[in-house]
Amino acid sequence: MVTDTFPSFRDEVIYNGKRVYLWKRAQILVAEIWAAFFPASPALTHPIFPGPNGPQIQQLTMFADYRVPQILHHIGILTYPPSLVSLLQAGSPLAPGSREEVSLRAASIIAVERVRAEILRLCVEDGDGASGSEVSSVLIDFYLWDLAKKVEGKEEKIEGIETKETVPVHRTRSIWY
Numbered sequence: 001m002v003t004d005t006f007p008s009f010r011d012e013v014i015y016n017g018k019r020v021y022l023w024k025r026a027q028i029l030v031a032e033i034w035a036a037f038f039p040a041s042p043a044l045t046h047p048i049f050p051g052p053n054g055p056q057i058q059q060l061t062m063f064a065d066y067r068v069p070q071i072l073h074h075i076g077i078l079t080y081p082p083s084l085v086s087l088l089q090a091g092s093p094l095a096p097g098s099r100e101e102v103s104l105r106a107a108s109i110i111a112v113e114r115v116r117a118e119i120l121r122l123c124v125e126d127g128d129g130a131s132g133s134e135v136s137s138v139l140i141d142f143y144l145w146d147l148a149k150k151v152e153g154k155e156e157k158i159e160g161i162e163t164k165e166t167v168p169v170h171r172t173r174s175i176w177y
């Protein structure tokens with residue numbers, strides 16, 4: 001519905017002959033509405049997404065733009081080839097739909113899905129009963145985006161893990177994010 005109403009939210013590319021759906025703005029629209037109207041208690045019905053099974057927010061992926069891949073690289077979850085690091089350090093524009101741009105965005109979706117799967121696995125292992133709906137890629141994205149901003153503003157420094165030098169975010173002229 002969102003991408004039918006707002007064609008500028010239909011963020012898709014044909015890559016290697018396959019259609020890749022990224023839909024950043026459509027997903028962040030839904031997620032921000034979900035978060036802004038989140039009821040005082042999770043037991044209460046969400047006022048905007050009251051469906052019989054709740055908001056189903058765990059069906060969204062993270063919102064693939066430029067900030068989350070940057071922090072995923074800094075904390076060692078994404079590894080970049082030296083050629084990409086050089087492009088980013090030089091501030092070279094990455095063409096929309098190019099191999100580098102699609103790879104950065106797609107890799108951040110896959111990485112966050114794997115982080116989510118690992119959190120769920122640890123919850124099961126610890127027997128803490130967290131359900132799939134509580135552990136969403138949306139919340140992991142929100143966390144990482146805020147963390148990236150804090151690291152950039154030098155309000156926070158990552159400790160306890162080996163980090164990589166922060167590389168600049170990628171620069172792409174597009175309407176999609």
Ligand SMILES: Nc1nc2c(c(CN[C@H]3C=C[C@H](O)[C@@H]3O)cn2[C@@H]2O[C@H](COP(=O)(O)O)[C@@H](O)[C@H]2O)c(=O)[nH]1
Pocket residue numbers: 028032035062063064065067068141142143145146177
């Ligand atoms: N992937 C991802 N992208 C996000 C956000 C947010 C803010 N979310 C709030 C909700 C919960 C959190 O706690 C945040 O406070 C904005 N953006 C994107 O950044 C861009 C603006 O950037 P800059 O010019 O540097 O401020 C713009 O494309 C915008 O769509 C996010 O969460 N995830």
